[in-house]
Amino acid sequence: MVSIKDIARQAGVSISTVSYALNGSDKVTPETSARILAIAKELNYVPNAAARNLKKQETRIIGVFLTDFSGDVYGDLLYGIKEILNRKGYDLIVCSGKQSHRMLPERMIDGAIILDQTFDSDELLKYADLGHKMVVLDRELQHANINQVLLDNKAGATLAVEHLLELGHRQFYVVTGPEGSYDSWQRLHAVRQTVERSGNASFIEIPGNFEKSGGEHAAEYILQHTNGPAAVFCLNDEMAVGFYNRIATTDRVIGRDLHLVGFDNIELAHYIQPRLTTIDYSKRKWGAVAADQLLSILSGAAVEHERIYVTLVKGASATAMDPANAREHS
Numbered sequence: 001m002v003s004i005k006d007i008a009r010q011a012g013v014s015i016s017t018v019s020y021a022l023n024g025s026d027k028v029t030p031e032t033s034a035r036i037l038a039i040a041k042e043l044n045y046v047p048n049a050a051a052r053n054l055k056k057q058e059t060r061i062i063g064v065f066l067t068d069f070s071g072d073v074y075g076d077l078l079y080g081i082k083e084i085l086n087r088k089g090y091d092l093i094v095c096s097g098k099q100s101h102r103m104l105p106e107r108m109i110d111g112a113i114i115l116d117q118t119f120d121s122d123e124l125l126k127y128a129d130l131g132h133k134m135v136v137l138d139r140e141l142q143h144a145n146i147n148q149v150l151l152d153n154k155a156g157a158t159l160a161v162e163h164l165l166e167l168g169h170r171q172f173y174v175v176t177g178p179e180g181s182y183d184s185w186q187r188l189h190a191v192r193q194t195v196e197r198s199g200n201a202s203f204i205e206i207p208g209n210f211e212k213s214g215g216e217h218a219a220e221y222i223l224q225h226t227n228g229p230a231a232v233f234c235l236n237d238e239m240a241v242g243f244y245n246r247i248a249t250t251d252r253v254i255g256r257d258l259h260l261v262g263f264d265n266i267e268l269a270h271y272i273q274p275r276l277t278t279i280d281y282s283k284r285k286w287g288a289v290a291a292d293q294l295l296s297i298l299s300g301a302a303v304e305h306e307r308i309y310v311t312l313v314k315g316a317s318a319t320a321m322d323p324a325n326a327r328e329h330s
Contacts, residue, residue: 261276
């Protein structure tokens, strides 16, 4: 690989003169600068990014760490992040897996947006103590170098349960996310609180995985355990779609025999029939706010934690149960 030493040798100047010319400094005459740049082009010189970044102590690159890339949520989230970063002259790297964690301590990126269960919270706090700047989307951490931009999971789950209660259900099923998921834990906690406040309702928890297969397994369980009307809250839309798929192979009908609520309002939920009742929020805004907050932290500005608010989108099946059936199956 060609280095600035090679350019300096061929140009008959010092290394520092070559460095000034390559960086556009006015410490070198236009004639000398032009000659050095011509030699650099002739030798196919490529700047050493690592050395340059070490000197400037910045890369102008932000890392986004995800548990995985499956699911419809990530596309809009990443678009929102990219839109803000590119506008401010930053690039984006999307990472997944334990090996990618080293990008933070090795300062290969200027900061990180975390939506990744493989990061232990103590690990993130250790990096924050070392001066690394982060925004977390999947946990609550208190540190001057960490900002939180979280979904209002509690409000969303409360809206979902209250909707099912308004439809006349007093017992329903909740299909959870994978073990260790912050969003699943938050939503399930809100379900419990809402049920307790109602005073006359209960729910059965079915373990899920935030994937279509989790919804399919939940549907199989419910088909085996009930013949009457039932209400189901899938803690994300991916599982709700899987639930739809399995029910579609039976003579039972969503909206007539089963009431279903999802969470995330993914694009696919707009097209399944009857239209899925779900919890909506702007994924693009979530990403944009996270990027904005991280850039503010990097600039040294003080920022407050943010919360992304949610609403209930009622589907075509959002009609109340027949009172007789509600009493019979409560």
